[in-house]
Amino acid sequence: MPILDIGYREWQGERSPAWTRAWVVASTGVSLVWRGMWIKRLLMLMVMPSLVAAIFVAIFEQFASSSTTQNEVVRMILSGPSSSQMAREAGLSLDEIREDPSKARHFAWTYILFVLFRYPQSVGMILLVGLVAPRLISFDLRSRGYLLYLSRPLTPGEYVIGKAGVLCVLLFSIVTLPSLAIYLAGLCLSTDPGAIWVTWDIPFRIIAASVVLILPTTAIALALSSLTQESRYAGFSWFAVWILGQVTYSAMWAATEMIRTQAQGYRAGEFISTKYSPVIMFSPYESLGYIQKQVFSLLPAGESRLEPWILMIAVTIIGYSIAYWRVARTLKA
Amino acid sequence: MLFRQRLTYRLVSLVIERATRAHCPLCREPLQHTPNKKVPFTILSSDHFSPDHSVTIGKLDSVTKTYGTRPALQDVSLTFSSGVTGLLGPNGSGKSTLIKSLLGLVRVDHGSGEVLGLKWPEDTRKLRDRVGYLPEDDCYIHGLQGIESIQMMARLSGFNKTEALRRAHEMADFCDLAQERYRTVETYSTGMRQKLKVAQALVHDPELIILDEPTTGLDPAQRQQLLDRISVLAREKGKSIILSTHILHDVQRVCDHVIILAGGQVRRVDTLANLQRPSQASLRVAVVAEASQLHQALVRRGLRAELTSHLDLVVYGSPDETDEIWKASYEAKVMIQRIEPAKNSLEQLFLDVVRESK
Numbered sequence: 259m260p261i262l263d264i265g266y267r268e269w270q271g272e273r274s275p276a277w278t279r280a281w282v283v284a285s286t287g288v289s290l291v292w293r294g295m296w297i298k299r300l301l302m303l304m305v306m307p308s309l310v311a312a313i314f315v316a317i318f319e320q321f322a323s324s325s326t327t328q329n330e331v332v333r334m335i336l337s338g339p340s341s342s343q344m345a346r347e348a349g350l351s352l353d354e355i356r357e358d359p360s361k362a363r364h365f366a367w368t369y370i371l372f373v374l375f376r377y378p379q380s381v382g383m384i385l386l387v388g389l390v391a392p393r394l395i396s397f398d399l400r401s402r403g404y405l406l407y408l409s410r411p412l413t414p415g416e417y418v419i420g421k422a423g424v425l426c427v428l429l430f431s432i433v434t435l436p437s438l439a440i441y442l443a444g445l446c447l448s449t450d451p452g453a454i455w456v457t458w459d460i461p462f463r464i465i466a467a468s469v470v471l472i473l474p475t476t477a478i479a480l481a482l483s484s485l486t487q488e489s490r491y492a493g494f495s496w497f498a499v500w501i502l503g504q505v506t507y508s509a510m511w512a513a514t515e516m517i518r519t520q521a522q523g524y525r526a527g528e529f530i531s532t533k534y535s536p537v538i539m540f541s542p543y544e545s546l547g548y549i550q551k552q553v554f555s556l557l558p559a560g561e562s563r564l565e566p567w568i569l570m571i572a573v574t575i576i577g578y579s580i581a582y583w584r585v586a587r588t589l590k591a
Numbered sequence: 592m593l594f595r596q597r598l599t600y601r602l603v604s605l606v607i608e609r610a611t612r613a614h615c616p617l618c619r620e621p622l623q624h625t626p627n628k629k630v631p632f633t634i635l636s637s638d639h640f641s642p643d644h645s646v647t648i649g650k651l652d653s654v655t656k657t658y659g660t661r662p663a664l665q666d667v668s669l670t671f672s673s674g675v676t677g678l679l680g681p682n683g684s685g686k687s688t689l690i691k692s693l694l695g696l697v698r699v700d701h702g703s704g705e706v707l708g709l710k711w712p713e714d715t716r717k718l719r720d721r722v723g724y725l726p727e728d729d730c731y732i733h734g735l736q737g738i739e740s741i742q743m744m745a746r747l748s749g750f751n752k753t754e755a756l757r758r759a760h761e762m763a764d765f766c767d768l769a770q771e772r773y774r775t776v777e778t779y780s781t782g783m784r785q786k787l788k789v790a791q792a793l794v795h796d797p798e799l800i801i802l803d804e805p806t807t808g809l810d811p812a813q814r815q816q817l818l819d820r821i822s823v824l825a826r827e828k829g830k831s832i833i834l835s836t837h838i839l840h841d842v843q844r845v846c847d848h849v850i851i852l853a854g855g856q857v858r859r860v861d862t863l864a865n866l867q868r869p870s871q872a873s874l875r876v877a878v879v880a881e882a883s884q885l886h887q888a889l890v891r892r893g894l895r896a897e898l899t900s901h902l903d904l905v906v907y908g909s910p911d912e913t914d915e916i917w918k919a920s921y922e923a924k925v926m927i928q929r930i931e932p933a934k935n936s937l938e939q940l941f942l943d944v945v946r947e948s949k
Contacts, residue, residue: 269796273749276716282746290734393733401777402730406740406791408696409724410747411716589696 276411283407283420288427291390300386301432307378308436311370315444318366319453364456367444368463371437372554375467376547379433383475384500384543386432387425391479392492394421395581400487404585414586418480418578425476434468467553471546474570477577478542484584500543507541534563545569645672645847645862648799648831649693651711654702656688656855663688664699665855671706671799671833675825677842677863678835680852681945686835687727689852690801694719707798720748723792727803727835729784737772737779738763741790748795755794762790767816781808789820800824803835814841821845839937843867851941853948859940867934873907875899876916877929888923889916905933 291297395418398404407417441460445453478499482492514535538544545566551557649671656664664685680686691697693706695715704711709718732740738759745755763772766786771779776787785808792800802821806814822845824830834846842849842863849866851859859866878885882904889896892915895907906916913930920927 269754271751271754273720274751276720276749279747279749282743286732286735286739286743286746293734397733401733402726402728403732405726405728405730406732406744407747409694409719409726410744411719411749412747413716589691 277416279410279412280416280420280423283412283417284423284427287394287421287424291424291428294389297386297389300382300389301428304379304382304386304432305436307374307382308440311374311436312440312443314370315367315440316447318363318370319444319448319450363448363450363453364460367441367457367460368554368556371440371460371464371467372550372556374437374440375433375471375550375554379436380471380543380546382432383429383471384497386428387475387479388493388496390428391425391476392483392489392496394424395480395483395585396486396489396492399484399584399588404588408585408589414582414589417585418484418581421483421581422476422480422578425479426472429472429475430468433471434464437464437468463554467550470549470553470570474542474546474573474577477574477581479577481577481580484581503541504543507537507544510537510540511535534561536565539565539569542573645674647671648673649704649706649711651693651702651704651706654689654692654699654704656685656692656697656699656702662855664692667702667852667855667857669850669857669860671831672848673829673831674847675821675832675834675845676848676850677846678833678850678852679837679839679842679941681837684852685855686852687803688855690724690803690833690835693801694722694724720795721798723795723797723800725788725792725800725802725805727807729781729808731776731779731784731787733777735776737768737774737776737783737787740776740787741772741794744791745794750795758794758796759790762794765793766790766820782810782813785809785813785817789817793824797830799831799833801833801835804837805834806836806838806841818844839941843937849937851944853945856948858944858948863937866940867937869933869935871907872909873905873933874910874912874916875929875931875933876904876906876927878902878904878920879926879928881923881925884923885920885925885927888919888925891922892919894919902928 395404398407404417407420408414412420438461441457441464444457479492479496482495482499483489485495486492514537534548538548548563548566549570552562647670649669651667651669654664654667654669655662667685667689678686678689688697692699692702692712693715695712695718699712702712706718707721709721711718732743735743738756741759741762742752742755745758746752750758760772766789768783768786768790771783776784779787785805789802789805792802805821806817809817818841821832821834825832825845825847832845834841836842846863849859849861849863850857876882876885880902882898882901886896886898886904889904889906894912894915897905897907899905906912910932916927916930
């Protein structure tokens with residue numbers, strides 16, 4: 259075997275700046291994740307709801323030229339108790355919409371995107387992160403791979419950011435990209451050239467909703483992954499956080515609603531889940547849903563609360579701090 | 592035709608001449624071989640490289656590090672020279688802490704210095720771009736192939752994907768990782784993982800290479816190969832190497848300088864040649880049989896000699912005494928196998944230092 263010249267042949271290239279090295283951690287992680295057959299299948303599966311949402315937007319826009327038909331489409335979209343109440347709370351009236359269909363466009367698009375974020379994408383996100391995130395730091399702690407990363411110009415903080423980048427890339431690809439694609443499809447399929455003036459804020463809302471979804475969830479996932487060398491414990495804890503949170507919320511919500519209806523009596527047509535209740539703080543899923551509703555401007559005026567935001571910011575800071583602390587601490591061992 | 596033959600002859604002669612002429616890798620001057628074949632020990636590699644050709648690559652002043660109340664490094668002041676520096680010390684002596692501190696992986700309580708022209712500890716991040724580190728621990732990135740692991744380390748050092756892959760293959764060749772480079776690292780044996788770690792430490796062409804227990808878990812053949820590689824890196828490629836190890840034979844085999852740490856303090860810093868130099872000049876003579884007969888012949892000639900075994904003896908005196916030794920061997924009809932300067936036992940020195948620290 260020849261001993262090669264490790265003077266590297268007068269190499270003249272430029273090295274990338276040190277602050278960009280976290281991207282190497284992220285891209286390596288993404289390439290490793292992409293090798294998993296089940297992950298690929300799950301990612302493909304998670305594109306399906308986006309296609310359905312795109313079809314809804316397409317139908318809405320294709321029939322926009324015929325006001326009668328559009329009224330039927332609007333009626334179809336607003337026929338559910340949740341959506342009709344949400345439309346009312348968003349300041350829309352069905353009579354106004356019948357006269358000026360452009361008023362319904364913004365609501366219809368944001369509502370479709372909100373439903374996409376709230377249900378299929380959030381559940382898919384929980385599944386995907388549950389499959390990917392537990393290994394991210396725990397495997398490195400077990401195989402002491404973090405030493406290899408940190409022996410290069412990389413701080414523990416950048417290492418954690420790189421690992422978070424793996425999740426961000428995946429979530430971006432299943433949440434943000436399809437939503438932006440739906441928005442673009444809506445614009446392309448719209449017969450009204452003025453649609454862009456009515457809906458210009460939606461891409462920003464999509465990005466904001468994605469950030470709101472991605473930051474706290476990656477923080478929780480990385481914190482759990484960093485707390486153990488056994489990835490299965492991290493995975494179990496991840497699902498437990500969401501399931502137990504939802505169970506606790508459901509039980510407490512049912513109890514509070516029972517007390518309320520006993521005291522006030524049930525009002526027909528009121529879809530009570532749209533009301534803010536402090537018990538949503540027990541459930542990360544409900545807290546995220548409430549924040550997303552705020553981001554998509556689907557809450558009644560004056561109903562916005564800061565508590566879920568504070569909770570998610572606190573979760574994000576604490577989660578990243580735990581992950582950082584665990585990685586930095588292992589160097590002392 | 593004649594011209595071609597002459598040209599070929601000239602080229603072959605040049606190649607042979609270059610291959611057989613030994614040069615100092617630092618000053619590029621030819622080594623001076625002695626014509627006296629009776630004194631084969633006149634030039635030793637460690638003597639040649641140090642201290643005359645060594646250059647200071649790093650200096651640490653008053654480095655102190657405590658973990659809670661337990662002091663790991665106490666007022667450590669050091670100067671690292673080019674060539675291979677052996678970092679010796681018993682378990683818990685602070686070797687790994689010193690290395691991690693040097694790389695900035697552990698924050699020191701107190702201390703300053705300069706390494707590779709960079710301020711220490713302020714510029715440790717820049718320093719890590721110029722240092723190759725082989726950790727003591729069995730560490731790897733789960734799921735990656737060997738070649739991808741090396742490539743990733745090159746990319747972490749700032750190389751683009753293509754250059755990183757090219758270097759990764761070169762390093763895999765250099766470290767003798769053949770087709771197994773395409774296997775995932777968790778399937779590697781300990782020896783292969785050590786090779787992989789060496790390749791990862793070298794892939795960005797560092798000026799300083801820090802090897803923490805590199806021969807741990809290697810079989811004798813692999814250990815020999817790794818030590819050869821270390822020698823090649825230091826002697827032919829001009830790399831500075833810090834070798835932290837317990838294995839004193841490895842230190843004797845490749846190191847030019849030795850630092851002995853015990854109890855978080857530096858106990859000895861010197862060249863290996865100086866540490867091994869006995870208080871009194873002497874020669875170790877190995878014979879094929881019956882050292883006692885040679886001993887008697889030497890005594891008769893007025894030389895002071897001491898039998899160490901039935902095949903070895905120590906003759907006190909300078910290398911100038913070799914003529915007398917050859918004459919005595921002729922007289923005693925004892926065939927000499929080897930004559931070399933007697934050395935202090937590094938093991939004894941190490942044990943003495945450890946004992947002192949307690």
